[in-house]
Amino acid sequence: MSVFDPRHLPGTEEELLEYGMEQIKTLTDFYSVEQRINVGGDKGISQPDIEAKETESEWKLFRRLIFLQYKGRSLQFVLSLLLGNGEIYAAFPNLAKIAAILEVIPVTTATVEKSFSNMKLI
Template identity: 90%
Template sequence: MLSNVPHIIAKLQGSLQAKDIDLASVSSMVVSTTKRLLELKEDGRNTSWYWKKRRRNSSQGVSTIPPSVIDHIHVMMESTELISTMSVFDPRHLPSTEEELSEYGMEQIKTLTDFYSVEQRINVGGDEGISQPDIEAKETESDWKLFRQ
């Protein structure tokens, strides 16, 4: 059962490191990977090996469930929604009509400005601090309206 886990993780890693990655698909890549890992976990629970090992370990007071790879992926990729909003800068997503372009990306820009225009709590080398905002929200939204044209 576990021999398939590295292959599934490597596929996600390769997709995330692709030169032509579409940031809009990052969230769905993570979801599909965790779904496949959950399926693999459930398939393993249906084997006689799993139940024999579980009975043997529970009689010894030992847990048979290792730290969750899926939980680790969720922690490491907790900002996939924020990353996905950056796809607004990818020209492949530009709409084809002037009408669609007039409102294109405003929701994503709002999400990004909400995040980057406030102070952030940071930890550098064990020292905690507060970062300065990276951008000014109103100015960025105004710049975006010009840039997308």
């Protein structure tokens, strides 16, 4: 998720050329596989498919946009920009799908583990 954080962007445009390509490829490879969630028997809900080539192109444009206009902002700002702005969402649909997935993934399970430990004590 840190690849979307503008505070981690490199200092120069030359360094920006390769920034985040490996991370975006990893995310795309992992989340581009259509997964089905079983809901009541044979029916299922399909996860939206993320196109690898389009995501790479989107990332090249998006990281430049962030570098020029939003460098120094927070990760939350960038995620809300991707998901809350209709024009940005339309321009970068695959990145928006990845951002939506990343926004709901818990960063750590410490809170959950603490809850279960407290339940055990009770």
